[in-house]
Amino acid sequence: MAEQTQITATKRIQGASSEFVRDINRRIILNLIRTRHPISRADLARLSGLQRSTVSLIVEQLIQEHWVLEGPTGRLPRGRRPTFLRLNDERVIIAVDLRPSQTTVAVADANGRFLSQEIMATSADPEIQMKGLIQSIERLIGASRSQKIEGVGISVPGRYDDESDRLVFAPNLKWQDVDIRNPIAKATGLDVTVENAANACVLAAVWFDHMEDCRNLVVVTISEGIGTGVWANGQLVRGLNGMAGEFGHVPLDPKGPPCSCGGNGCWEVFGSNRAALRYYQESGAEGLDLTFTELLGRADQGDQNAIKALETMAHYVGRGTRMVVAGLAPERIIMVGDLTRSWHRFGPVIESEVQAQVLPGGCVPKVIPAYEDGMARLRGTVALVLQKDFGTLTDVPG
Numbered sequence: 001m002a003e004q005t006q007i008t009a010t011k012r013i014q015g016a017s018s019e020f021v022r023d024i025n026r027r028i029i030l031n032l033i034r035t036r037h038p039i040s041r042a043d044l045a046r047l048s049g050l051q052r053s054t055v056s057l058i059v060e061q062l063i064q065e066h067w068v069l070e071g072p073t074g075r076l077p078r079g080r081r082p083t084f085l086r087l088n089d090e091r092v093i094i095a096v097d098l099r100p101s102q103t104t105v106a107v108a109d110a111n112g113r114f115l116s117q118e119i120m121a122t123s124a125d126p127e128i129q130m131k132g133l134i135q136s137i138e139r140l141i142g143a144s145r146s147q148k149i150e151g152v153g154i155s156v157p158g159r160y161d162d163e164s165d166r167l168v169f170a171p172n173l174k175w176q177d178v179d180i181r182n183p184i185a186k187a188t189g190l191d192v193t194v195e196n197a198a199n200a201c202v203l204a205a206v207w208f209d210h211m212e213d214c215r216n217l218v219v220v221t222i223s224e225g226i227g228t229g230v231w232a233n234g235q236l237v238r239g240l241n242g243m244a245g246e247f248g249h250v251p252l253d254p255k256g257p258p259c260s261c262g263g264n265g266c267w268e269v270f271g272s273n274r275a276a277l278r279y280y281q282e283s284g285a286e287g288l289d290l291t292f293t294e295l296l297g298r299a300d301q302g303d304q305n306a307i308k309a310l311e312t313m314a315h316y317v318g319r320g321t322r323m324v325v326a327g328l329a330p331e332r333i334i335m336v337g338d339l340t341r342s343w344h345r346f347g348p349v350i351e352s353e354v355q356a357q358v359l360p361g362g363c364v365p366k367v368i369p370a371y372e373d374g375m376a377r378l379r380g381t382v383a384l385v386l387q388k389d390f391g392t393l394t395d396v397p398g
């Protein structure tokens with residue numbers, strides 16, 4: 001009897017492991033096609049290290065599932081002409097970027113190319129906002145009839161707990177305890193995934209910016225507040241209740257100005273866009289209703305108060321980044337936000353702040369501006385939906 005049980009268990013383990021290997025191989029091939037297309041079967045075999053017959057079987061399956069299309073035919077100096085494979089761009093994703101001031105709803109293909117989008121003001125009332133969001137998603141679904149929609153990915157300016165399906169922390173949005181996923185899933189019949197904005201930017205970098213070789217990177221998003229997304233040892237760090245990465249709410253000066261989280265003197269009180277506007281107003285300059293973009297413009301026109309305000313902000317961005325470096329030792333730090341448009345102003349200050357306090361034995365990480373600020377969150381939500389089928393990029397051979 002005991003022997004029988006053992007044989008059954010062994011068979012089950014063997015079954016599971018061969019299924020696991022098949023699944024990993026499928027993800028490797030799918031990701032190679034995604035990142036290197038157009039690509040031939042021969043190149044897939046060479047790059048993956050898998051046998052030609054295994055590659056052909058997986059490719060046939062992916063063609064049947066409509067993930068992959070054949071064509072065009074390649075040209076070689078001699079011999080058979082290879083048929084190239086590419087990702088089917090008729091499979092689309094609905095990407096949503098929910099921000100405190102405005103919300104963007106877009107349709108993107110599996111390559112991260114955006115096909116259409118709608119922008120609406122974000123309502124302070126979550127019920128009104130959710131209604132508007134569902135209507136917008138339904139309009140886009142109606143307009144993309146011939147395409148297969150994989151799901152909806154939503155980036156939020158806060159932390160979303162997957163377990164309880166609640167937005168648990170979003171001080172700049174001022175919504176409390178809102179279920180974002182279920183009402184949209186119910187109304188549209190689509191799979192919905194919700195993720196923190198900085199985490200979405202991490203996925204965008206790893207998926208679309210060819211940073212798959214980087215196993216330790218941090219994204220710092222700087223807008224109304226400061227968020228960080230942490231990719232450590234090749235994985236997204238979510239923490240308990242999805243709350244990991246809130247460096248923006250670590251106090252740099254507990255006696256500092258009040259923060260939207262209820263604390264005082266948090267990093268984002270000193271290093272966010274709103275902080276720069278406050279420094280500018282405190283300098284006695286005119287322009288109470290100024291936007292951050294206008295402040296950047298004034299600095300470019302030589303307004304000394306504006307230049308000083310941005311410099312102060314840059315110092316604090318750098319100072320807070322030291323916490324990130326000391327705590328996580330990332331290889332790269334990607335800065336996302338309007339400040340990247342004035343990187344000549346911000347970059348050198350942030351870099352010198354970071355370099356000033358590298359611990360013995362530590363390395364200075366590369367600090368990189370993400371120039372496509374408006375799209376990073378949206379592209380991240382595309383990756384968020386696709387990773388269910390594709391797995392993480394750690395499955396891709398280097």
Ligand SMILES: [Zn+2]
Binds near residue numbers: 248249261263264266
């Ligand atoms: Zn705070």
